[in-house]
Amino acid sequence: MDTKPEFQRVLIKLSGEALMGNQGFGIMPEMIAYVAAEVAKVFHLGVEVSIVVGGGNIFRGVAGSSAGMDRTSADNMGMLATVINSLALCDALEKLDIPTRVQSAIRMDRVAEPFIRRKAIRHLEKGRVVIFAAGTGNPYFTTDTAAVLRANEIRAQILFKATQVEGVYDKDPQIHDDAVMFDTLSYMQVIEKQLHVMDMTAISLAMEHDLPLQVLNLHTAGNIYKAVTGGEIGTRIYNT
Ligand SMILES: Nc1ncnc2c1ncn2[C@@H]1O[C@H](COP(=O)(O)OP(=O)(O)OP(=O)(O)O)[C@@H](O)[C@H]1O
């Protein structure tokens, strides 16, 4: 395995859903420790690492609103779920002696720093991992879109979406056994084929700003490291 990083500054979008492990809900301690160890491998390469964590292990706004809740209230709950995950990940990283800061898009000064772009960049330059919590701070968005937004703002060279499946398939592989994975895709192909591994707002924002995306399986140890060192794993989405 190559040990030279291909990128200097990256944003990793971590699946919230993956954090629940086989518990069905919440945060499984072994899983958060595993995820922190995966991030540590990349951090020790000297790469500037920023992170967005989803909230699917705790609450998704869509689920709340389909159960009759007001959508904005449900989305606010979803954003708070991402704060819980971010604090748990920060704790797990600090246990590995990795200096980490959480910046929240919704102000909660006793719990996390507010999101300040220049400060986030400074943290990265000083060798701290930065976790962006509370999504974009607005309802009707997802953490995938927040990840693209923050990646653009801090000028990350690439966004890795570390998720539950190997990459982007022609249909949902968790539902269809015969789904076929793509090695590469253009943003337009993802939109035209309606491939739902990331939401369309996230894909269009990445396309508009030429931010390459790489979707990979979080559950395979070493995958994020491989991707950061230029390994061809999962699916790369870019302007072909
Ligand atoms: N065409 C597709 N290719 C790959 N995965 C797909 C596709 N269509 C739907 N999916 C589903 O998308 C899921 C990943 O997206 P999603 O953002 O919902 O999950 P996540 O990474 O666990 O996020 P969260 O952080 O919200 O918990 C996969 O687990 C997969 O089941």
Ligand SMILES: O=c1ccn([C@@H]2O[C@H](COP(=O)(O)O)[C@@H](O)[C@H]2O)c(=O)[nH]1
């Ligand atoms: O900018 C954002 C980001 C997220 N939300 C809400 O949080 C949950 C959890 O995020 P996932 O991306 O689904 O993991 C999401 O379902 C939204 O309800 C938001 O409102 N705004």
